[in-house]
Amino acid sequence: MHKTIALFNHKGGVSKTTTTFNLSWMLAEKGFRVVMVDTDPQCNLTGLVMDYSQSIDLDNFYTTFPQQNIKAALAPAYESQPMLIDAIDCVEVPTRNGLFLVPGHINFSEYEVTLGVAQELSSSIQALRNVPGAFHYFINKVAKKYDADFVLIDMSPSLSSMNQNILVTSDYFLIPTAPDYFSVMAIESLATTLPKWVAWAHKAANSETLKTATYPFPDTKLKFIGTVIQRYRQRKKKPTVGFQNWFSEINTKVKGRLVPSLSQTQLLLDAATYENNTIKDTAYCLAQIPDFNTLITASQTHQTPVFALTDDMIGHTGVVLEQDINKKEEFHSIFSELATRIIGIVKDGESSLTI
Ligand SMILES: Nc1ncnc2c1ncn2[C@@H]1O[C@H](COP(=O)(O)OP(=O)(O)OP(=O)(O)O)[C@@H](O)[C@H]1O
Ligand SMILES: [Mg+2]
Numbered sequence: 001m002h003k004t005i006a007l008f009n010h011k012g013g014v015s016k017t018t019t020t021f022n023l024s025w026m027l028a029e030k031g032f033r034v035v036m037v038d039t040d041p042q043c044n045l046t047g048l049v050m051d052y053s054q055s056i057d058l059d060n061f062y063t064t065f066p067q068q069n070i071k072a073a074l075a076p077a078y079e080s081q082p083m084l085i086d087a088i089d090c091v092e093v094p095t096r097n098g099l100f101l102v103p104g105h106i107n108f109s110e111y112e113v114t115l116g117v118a119q120e121l122s123s124s125i126q127a128l129r130n131v132p133g134a135f136h137y138f139i140n141k142v143a144k145k146y147d148a149d150f151v152l153i154d155m156s157p158s159l160s161s162m163n164q165n166i167l168v169t170s171d172y173f174l175i176p177t178a179p180d181y182f183s184v185m186a187i188e189s190l191a192t193t194l195p196k197w198v199a200w201a202h203k204a205a206n207s208e209t210l211k212t213a214t215y216p217f218p219d220t221k222l223k224f225i226g227t228v229i230q231r232y233r234q235r236k237k238k239p240t241v242g243f244q245n246w247f248s249e250i251n252t253k254v255k256g257r258l259v260p261s262l263s264q265t266q267l268l269l270d271a272a273t274y275e276n277n278t279i280k281d282t283a284y285c286l287a288q289i290p291d292f293n294t295l296i297t298a299s300q301t302h303q304t305p306v307f308a309l310t311d312d313m314i315g316h317t318g319v320v321l322e323q324d325i326n327k328k329e330e331f332h333s334i335f336s337e338l339a340t341r342i343i344g345i346v347k348d349g350e351s352s353l354t355i
Pocket of ligand 1: 011012013014015016017018019040042044155156157230231289290291292293296
């Protein structure tokens with residue numbers, strides 16, 4: 001059975017999309033089958049994978065393959081079409097076996113209002129009863145079609161109804177953050193918002209209207225998987241002092257504010273699972289990822305994570321190439337370890353859940 005991992009932070013620009021792509025690739029490199037889902041109307045993940053960086057090209061893709069995107073996939077529920085939601089044909093990442101993409105749609109936010117109304121449990125929602133369970137139903141279909149071990153969901157930077165729906169119907173969530181003041185603030189507000197979302201999800205799962213819908217709304221199984229802190233400068237392979245301070249601030253906020261709030265709402269696995277699978281003394285941090293620096297250009301040009309670039313893709317020679325290969329290897333270790341920690345948490349977490 002697949003596991004769905006949502007990468008969520010309502011703060012923008014904290015490497016959600018980059019981490020979705022890199023982590024999915026690494027999990028596929030380790031032999032797992034992975035479906036990435038682009039639910040952000042910015043379609044950055046879709047652009048990263050398909051090199052459709054200009055919207056005109058995306059328009060072309062939508063015209064040529066009208067069924068192959070998240071919006072078309074959910075249309076039967078959102079546009080009351082007389083057909084059932086089914087899996088779509090994913091885009092296969094040509095240079096990485098076992099890695100697939102459900103492309104995003106730049107107009108996906110058009111469904112936001114409908115979902116917002118459908119999720120108002122107090123109002124009469126008979127006509128919209130099939131909407132809240134639709135995304136979860138689709139994810140199960142597509143995971144089954146591709147025999148996926150993992151589904152990784154890239155989300156938009158907002159506290160929208162769509163994000164609420166995606167998050168509470170996922171199995172796990174990972175919080176990508178950056179070492180700065182605004183990321184500390186964002187963790188504070190997640191500590192307030194997430195319990196409200198989960199309380200809503202329990203109510204929704206118990207609502208007769210949603211239970212008996214064509215796509216029943218599932219009870220939430222959501223668990224916190226941890227944080228990733230990304231994009232900092234190093235000196236002698238260590239974060240500079242300024243960044244080191246932000247790491248501590250983030251870890252303190254996670255431990256002191258987020259975790260107690262998640263604990264009250266049963267969003268945590270048992271303590272040993274985190275202790276055994278996170279960076280020592282960091283409070284739930286799974287990876288600290290420095291700035292990719294010069295490797296980012298080659299990565300984006302070749303739609304390949306920095307750690308999977310070939311010498312040809314890097315494009316340098318001599319000493320510069322050697323330095324780049326060393327950096328690439330460092331990133332390979334970091335992402336390999338991140339993937340291993342996640343696999344560990346899911347494995348240990350599952351066994352503690354079934355006890
Ligand atoms: N480790 C890194 N080193 C250098 N650049 C990075 C790193 N991680 C992300 N970036 C760059 O930072 C920018 C923001 O990253 P990304 O798009 O992944 O963030 P996001 O959280 O998905 O943003 P949004 O909230 O807009 O969806 C991108 O240009 C990306 O290439
Ligand atoms: Mg993004």
